Amino acid sequence: MDIDPQAFARLDLRVGRIAQATLNTKARTPAYKLVIDFGEIGTRQSSGQYTALYTPESLIGRQVVCAMNLGAMRIGGYEAQVLVVGARGADGAPILVGPEREVPLGADLF
Structure with a gap:
């Protein structure tokens, strides 16, 4: 099988910092509502089922x-x-x- 580097390049992976984390009480499976800061790119929302290992307080500030x-x-x-x-x-x-170390918000992965 040949590797197509363009396939990976089409995926825009970036580093952000969780700015807010609250319980999503409307989700069928326990989940958090997240607001993630990407620096100059701005903030974006996400949701995830991270309640087994993380509290909202432990998520805030995590890259x-x-x-x-x-x-x-x-x-x-x-x-x-x-x-x-x-x-x-x-x-x-x-x-x-x-990331294993602090990186600038919005940094892209390659």
Whole structure:
């Protein structure tokens, strides 16, 4: 199978900082409503089922990787404008993916 570097380049992955995190009481599965700051790009909303491992207070200030250009979707009555990248732990709980060091808000991944 040949690798198509353009396929990866089409995905706009950026680093943001969670500015707000509140419980989404309308979601069928427990989830948080997130507001994520991308610096000069501005803020975007997202939603995620991170309640097993994170409290709202522990999310605020955390840098995360987000897919910016996949379109918006409504989750439990809340518009998610970006998708936060995560991985499932051994127990199935979502774990957030972020840079190992502080990077500028809005930094793109390559």
